[in-house]
Amino acid sequence: MLIPFSLKNCFQLLCNRKVPAAGFKDTVKNGLILQSISNDVYQNLAVEDWIHDHMNLEGNPILFLWRNSPSVVIGRHQNPWQECNLNLMRKEGVKLARRRSGGGTVYHDMGNINLTFFTTKSKYDRMENLKLIVQALNTVQPQLDVQATKRFDLLLDGQFKISGTASKIGRTTAYHHCTLLCNTDGAFLSSLLNSPYQGIKSNATTSIPSLVKNLLEKDSTLTCEVLMSAVAAEYAAYHRIDGHIHLVDPEDETLFPGINSKAKDLQTWEWVYGKTPKFTVNTSFNVLDGQSCLEIKVHIDIKNGRIQICNIEVPEHWLPLEVCEKLNSCFIDSKFCPVETTMLTSILLRTCPQDHELYKKWYILCEKIKGIM
Numbered sequence: 001m002l003i004p005f006s007l008k009n010c011f012q013l014l015c016n017r018k019v020p021a022a023g024f025k026d027t028v029k030n031g032l033i034l035q036s037i038s039n040d041v042y043q044n045l046a047v048e049d050w051i052h053d054h055m056n057l058e059g060n061p062i063l064f065l066w067r068n069s070p071s072v073v074i075g076r077h078q079n080p081w082q083e084c085n086l087n088l089m090r091k092e093g094v095k096l097a098r099r100r101s102g103g104g105t106v107y108h109d110m111g112n113i114n115l116t117f118f119t120t121k122s123k124y125d126r127m128e129n130l131k132l133i134v135q136a137l138n139t140v141q142p143q144l145d146v147q148a149t150k151r152f153d154l155l156l157d158g159q160f161k162i163s164g165t166a167s168k169i170g171r172t173t174a175y176h177h178c179t180l181l182c183n184t185d186g187a188f189l190s191s192l193l194n195s196p197y198q199g200i201k202s203n204a205t206t207s208i209p210s211l212v213k214n215l216l217e218k219d220s221t222l223t224c225e226v227l228m229s230a231v232a233a234e235y236a237a238y239h240r241i242d243g244h245i246h247l248v249d250p251e252d253e254t255l256f257p258g259i260n261s262k263a264k265d266l267q268t269w270e271w272v273y274g275k276t277p278k279f280t281v282n283t284s285f286n287v288l289d290g291q292s293c294l295e296i297k298v299h300i301d302i303k304n305g306r307i308q309i310c311n312i313e314v315p316e317h318w319l320p321l322e323v324c325e326k327l328n329s330c331f332i333d334s335k336f337c338p339v340e341t342t343m344l345t346s347i348l349l350r351t352c353p354q355d356h357e358l359y360k361k362w363y364i365l366c367e368k369i370k371g372i373m
């Protein structure tokens with residue numbers, strides 16, 4: 001008996017089943033195309049996690065299309081302080097997300113499409129997916145010169161990056177996700193992906209900056225909507241599946257049981273900042289001492305996003321050693337993150353020296369150090 005087609009049927013049958021139910025193959029027609037109705041980066045990344053963890057993709061590849069409100073997305077093994085301007089992001093309300101896949105940092109906004117290709121591990125093939133995108137682009141605009149590179153980027157006119165790739169390979173399933181720049185704010189992208197922090201040393205993966213360009217600059221008809229439809233049509237033709245794009249709500253627990261807790265996990269400080277590979281900061285700054293300038297040196301070791309060692313070197317005549325050591329120890333175990341500095345501020349204020357002059361110096365140093373977090 002053929003089961004009437006509904007997305008919920010598909011999901012229930014594909015979840016945790018080694019073999020699709022009898023008749024089901026005809027129903028799902030060997031694959032699905034989904035599009036998120038949410039523009040929240042954490043919710044959309046949670047859909048990826050959920051599909052990766054729960055679905056049987058044997059013979060049933062899935063294409064997931066999604067877009068986000070302004071967000072910077074770092075790779076699994078990256079250091080956000082090295083990759084982006086966190087202060088600017090906070091000021092402008094740009095979200096920071098750490099994805100589960102490796103690779104470099106990309107900027108998402110509503111002018112950027114994200115495409116996730118889910119397959120079994122054995123069917124995972126990034127070049128095949130990129131060729132499919134190129135084919136879709138050529139269908140809507142045959143004059144476009146787009147090539148896939150060995151690094152799995154897509155280049156326009158041989159030099160401008162329009163797509164970056166990353167992937168996650170699990171025990172049985174895998175996904176390849178990539179971006180596609182249609183009409184992104186390029187100037188904003190550049191300023192956000194420019195770290196102002198000095199003196200960071202780490203083994204984290206570093207991004208490889210490229211010149212980027214929007215497809216819309218080449219042809220004003222190449223909007224995100226047009227490109228999403230074109231890729232979906234190409235995908236359907238390639239896999240010989242129903243080309244209908246199913247809209248999904250990443251908050252729908254009846255479709256994705258447990259998904260909201262996945263989205264919550266992706267937003268935690270422990271995941272976004274705490275997963276940063278250990279790193280050190282060696283920096284210095286000047287403070288005024290009457291008419292002259294004093295150099296203050298700072299060395300900080302950070303592990304799991306928390307300060308393990310903090311050494312502030314100040315000329316003793318300016319701030320007595322015992323006061324400086326007290327300040328160092330206040331920073332130990334605090335989260336290296338400006339969002340968390342309100343808590344740190346209260347600790348620092350509770351422990352600051354009573355003496356008015358010392359208090360002023362203590363305060364200047366605290367503000368300078370918080371500025372590098």
Ligand SMILES: Nc1ncnc2c1ncn2[C@@H]1O[C@H](COP(=O)(O)OP(=O)(O)OP(=O)(O)O)[C@@H](O)[C@H]1O
Binds near residue numbers: 161162179207208210
């Ligand atoms: N949405 C985007 N689409 C394409 N390129 C982007 C986008 N956002 C930023 N970029 C460019 O890509 C650079 C990062 O590229 P990088 O190769 O390090 O990472 P990636 O493309 O995510 O993945 P991978 O490291 O796996 O290739 C950024 O510095 C910027 O020049």
